[in-house]
Amino acid sequence: MSADPRQRRAARHAQSATENTAVAPRKRPITVERITDAALEVVATEGYDALTIRRVAAVLGTGPSSLYAHIVNKDDIDDLLIGRLYAEVVLPEPDPAAWRRQLLAVYTQIRDLYLDYPGISRAALAAVPTNLETLRVGEGILAILLAGGVEPKSAGWTRDALSLYVSAFALEQSMVRQRRRHQDQEWVLSPEELLDRFTALPADQFPQTRRHAADLISGTAHDRFEFTLGLLMDHPRPEAG
Structure with a gap:
């Protein structure tokens, strides 16, 4: 065994990295179903205005280019979303x-x-x-x-x-x-407030x-x-x- 602590430390780190690589779970493949799930998650938590291909890719932990192997564009995601709901x-x-x-x-x-x-x-x-x-x-x-x-x-x-x-x-x-x-959205009125405004x-x-x-x-x-x-x-x- 080398007497140099730095060499032993380097060897230990190298072994740890190898072990981590060996046991690390493989990434789940990107599929149309997962894209639809992620898009629904974005809309449910952030609203439809937040829905972009980049945002969906971020939820899936990947880049936008990975999605284009399965969808054509944002309109394609829209079609998938409505189809999922209509199911x-x-x-x-x-x-x-x-x-x-x-x-x-x-x-x-x-x-x-x-x-x-x-x-x-x-x-x-x-x-x-x-x-x-x-x-x-x-x-x-x-x-x-x-x-x-x-x-x-x-x-x-x-x-x-x-x-x-x-x-x-x-x-x-x-x-x-x-x-x-x-x-600050004062124009959203209660029925009572609206009645007061109309009658005034x-x-x-x-x-x-x-x-x-x-x-x-x-x-x-x-x-x-x-x-x-x-x-x-x-x-x-x-x-x-």
Whole structure:
């Protein structure tokens, strides 16, 4: 054995490094599933605005280039996210006698899934669905509308309108919840404050708003959600001649 303590120390470190290399666990491979998991984690904890390929890569402990072997771009992640959420949507067997109630139940599921991940409904807006789970839900919604006697073109347009409204509703709710966390966001008013402001408006300029202020602010968010979906379901666009 060498009498030089520095040599013995160097040898000890070299042995330790070799041992650590031998027992160190291999990195888990990057997969589409792991990318989707990491993207959902980002949205759940930081909001949709924080979602970038670089941020997802950081959660996975890798670089952005590693992700490009599995995805095309940020839009691809959006498609994966919505597909993952839609995989949880339970579709009923279409019932002509209950089609409105069935549609409301399906879209309520979608709304609630969106609300679990702040701002994620933006990923569904203006996007062409390619994920099979997204297409599965779209097929189920179309089947319910057709079972209710809605003509094919009207059914397609109604489905688009319903989906757009639900995405926008969830986005608005997410924005309000986020802004309520900041005390400086004074424009997020309680119903009582809003009623006071409406009834304090000049009567000569805002007679209808003052007179009907209580009606204008009435109802919960869910009440208004059901009301609007009912409007869209009850008044599909007539088929063109």
